[in-house]
Amino acid sequence: MIRTLTRLGLRRPPPPLCPIGLDQLERNWQYRPSRPDAVDRLRRLRALGRWQPAPAHECLVPIRGARDRWIVYFLFLPAGRSLDSAHRYTLARLRASGTGLLVVCAAARAADVPAELHGIADALYWKALGGFDFSAYALGLHAIAAANPGADVLVLNDSVFGPFGPIDALWPLMTWDLTGFTACGQVENHIQSYAFHLKNVTPQRMAGLAQVLPAGRAHDQYEPVVLRQETRLAVDAARRMSVGALWYGAPDLTVDPSLFAAMPLVEAGFPFLKRALRTKHTGIYPDEAIRAVLVRRGHPPGDGPPP
Template sequence: MLLTADPALSMLERNRTFRPSAAPLSTRVFRIRDRLFRRIPAPAHRVLTRPTGSGPWTLYFAFLPGGELAAAHRDTLARLRALDRRLLVVCAAPDPASVPDDLRAASDALVWKALPGFDFSGYTAGLLALAEFAPGSDAFVLNDSVFGPFGDVGAWLAEARWALTGFTATSSLENHIQSYAFVLRDVTPARIASLRGILMPDHAFDELRRVVINQETQLARTAIRTMSVGSFLYADTPAVEDPTLQLALPLLRAGFPFLKRSLLGGKLAHLHRQDEVAAGLRAAGYSG
């Protein structure tokens, strides 16, 4: 495994093949209600620079309501540019003219998306572009909710053994891979069609909880019907509902490539001492 030994991580199962579990009845009821009454039309999007050539791609979703890159975006873009993969950026911004010039310069392919819809609408727009213009590509997909990737993320990508590989998975709500970062192999129109209930070309959800209930927690369950699914790490314990939160610092120290941005000065800053979070980021090489 790519992590160093740490007793704090002993509760995590490694290299776990996905197995569906039953969601609570209340969650299933919420899903039916949301699908019937809470969806919005898919946000507008436009391919500004087409991806060309199948092969290894990175798909990075950046939410820029003010049309400006933060230090964390710049750090991540530099790290992604250093990988031996072409970079497709999906930028959520008020309009195509709001996409920053330096983001255009940093990307090999670029898709603008209107602001509504959260990351799954961005993933949909980007994966549709790959499937159309570079079919058969493998996609390393991540959003801007995380710092990183730190360390040798290329080694992690090389170890992705399933057609859909999550970095972490949890049994919270039901067994599911977490969607801040994952690997999807062989991105073709047929593969995207098999995920149509999750990657919705015509609809979206515009509230975080609805995105989690209807898309993130259903991604692996939908994918397993047509492809292999698994994760590098899996948490199945009430003490660790989300390993990227409860075990964020032990994971980072052990060589995990991501840290949630909300843990440093954000809405989840209360979960860890801020000096320890900052020190962990510095040790990982972040200087933003």
């Protein structure tokens, strides 16, 4: 089917699914728009009406006091009550930065949010399990816009190991109003949403991003999240602010630079490594190599991929 659609000009040829080097990526990429192919335009239209009410949420620890910078960290804990060693590593690094730390924890019930988060986070929110990471991002960013308008915010989720190295070293790299760590051209040129930095978070700025990060609604299926939120964030933001990324992978070279260029990136000082390289995307790199990278950076090596 894909070959037929490609031959008819309705689908882009897929890139090779193999590791690539840094020489195949563009560094300090200034966002430039691209156009989805015919199939992705149809898929996006099909996803148009799939908004649902935002997941239930509760403020457990409110924002207190004004800060210049915040970090929003999203934890997905369907089983609730406990953090793993990678979560604790990330939280320790974020806490050590001295930046305000707002944690959004998705769990079945507010009572399932791990008790230790109350002693780590400067602000803490529970949200129900639906809505994917964009519902958590919207919750945290709108809360900061209301309580501490004008702050700069680093946003990340628990799909990554890291950050490796001090957070303070990242701030000078965040040169655009919206800075992604990696960007790619799948569907259309976009910032990958596992981590990004947004400057000057105000109610006005969030109103300008309301089609992607709305306060009262969310998508609860993977395809609409990708097609109407992740791949639209840079598009909508670029109408109102500067947008770029530290690294960009062209669509004819890679489907995902955060996966297929992961090892050369982290060896070059990139602060994150995707957890999926040890779970659903095993085989891109040998697990022993990933484990060795974690150990060298003082990260708990974990249990590795399932048998």
